[in-house]
Amino acid sequence: MSLSATHSHDFLGADHDRNARRTWIVIALTATMMVAEIVAGNFYGSMALVADGWHMSTHAAALLIAALAYLFARRHAADSRFTFGTGRLGDLAGFASAIVLALIALLIGWESLLRLFAPVSISFPQAIAVAVIGLAVNLVSAWILHDRHQHHGHGHGHPHDHHHDHDHRDHGAHDHHHDHAAGRDNNLRAAYLHVLADALTSVLAIMALVAGSQFGWAWMDPAMGIIGALVIARWSWGLIRDTGTVLVDYLPASEQLPEAVRRAIETGDDRIADLHVWQVGPGHHAAIVSIVSRTPLSPSAYKARLAHLERLSHVTIEVEAVTA
Structure with missing residues (x-):
């Protein structure tokens, strides 16, 4: 019996380092827009805009989880204490991000319900302008994170x-x-869903604000928040299911x-x-x-x-x- 043979346990995804770099870029964009939307939403009185900004802040935290998972997995890829390498750290980070996404949906839904029964005045032109800028940032971030090629690893x-x-x-x-799905980077997917949720909330915010300014439908603002919460919750469940199955083999x-x-x-x-x-x-x-x-x-x-x-x-x- 020979015990001299060694082999690698580096089971990171084919685009691990590229995906890590893309995540850090999106963190910078998200954090910048997050501050702008929270401040503008409170100043102009838009629940949809405040919701977009606040859940963008939690998305920034989730994106940071993804980026740190990439960093840790790369640094410890050769660490023998990880019996089968660090390839599944991305799924662990994705699972954590999915939980954050679920909490975001719950928070937006609750706040929207409160505003539905207790409306506040909204400065529509200013709120619409900020929401449009937020949507542009979200779309750029989604484009950066979108995995245009399915890599299955080798x-x-x-x-x-x-x-x-x-x-x-x-x-x-x-x-x-x-x-x-077997070759999917669930860590990148989690980051992508977070910015996609941002984009969805921005779109709904713009629709609600335009309807409110043109037809006086102030109820559209919190109603769109509830719709966005339901869609985000569904995305969260899908991510929890897919990452959870990997974690339990x-x-x-x-x-x-x-x-x-x-x-x-x-x-x-x-x-x-x-x-x-x-x-x-x-x-x-x-x-x-x-x-x-x-x-x-x-x-x-x-x-x-x-x-x-x-x-x-x-x-x-x-x-x-x-x-x-």
């Missing part, structure tokens, strides 16, 4: 054969049976990787007795494959059967010979 191309029944390796190849029914492993391994007398597949980072999965066979092969032979599954970045193979 292994590191360093196979290792330890000549015993536990074979660990990193490799890259081609997996044509994959779920597009749950694979959705649409994930075809386990079945692909079975098809590759189970030929002749070889059967899989136990199989565990889970996500360890954007576009990266790990697997433990326990194989029973009357004519067992070496772990490296079974490893070769899985070489085409590019998202399978870390594998442990256990082989047991059976006589019956």
Whole structure:
């Protein structure tokens, strides 16, 4: 048995560093506009504008969580204390951001209900001008964060054969049976949803303010706040669901990787007795494959059967010979 072979546990997404830089840029834009909208909303009396500014402030905090998660994951990517690397820190940050997004929706909804029953006077022209500027900033931020390319990650191309029944390796190849969500950077997605929520609130604020100024429909301002809260809550739930499943090692029914492993391994007398597949980072999965066979092969032979599954970045193979 040789214990000298080593391999990487760097399971960060393919665009990890680029996404980190984009997040810091959006933080600067968001923080600047946040101050402007809170001050202007209170001065001109617009609940929609105040709501946009205040939830933009919490978005700035959530964006900071995302940026710090990128930084921490990169700095500790080679830290052996993280058994399977730091690839899932983005999902943890995304889950935290989703909770913040849910709290934002609750806060906007509550404040809007209060304003619906206790209206305040609004300075429409000034409030509309600030809301339009806020929308422009939000759209620029969303454009910066929008992931225009689906990257599913690749292994590191360093196979290792330890000549015993536990074979660990990193490799890259081609997996044509994959779920597009598996390679998604949920940390970037969380940041994107936060600025998208900002943009939605800005649009609703502008609609409400224009309706109020043209037709005297002051009730539109808090009503739009309630609609925005409901939409943001729905986005929050989707993000909680998707990040939470990664954190608890749950694979959705649409994930075809386990079945692909079975098809590759189970030929002749070889059967899989136990199989565990889970996500360890954007576009990266790990697997433990326990194989029973009357004519067992070496772990490296079974490893070769899985070489085409590019998202399978870390594998442990256990082989047991059976006589019956």
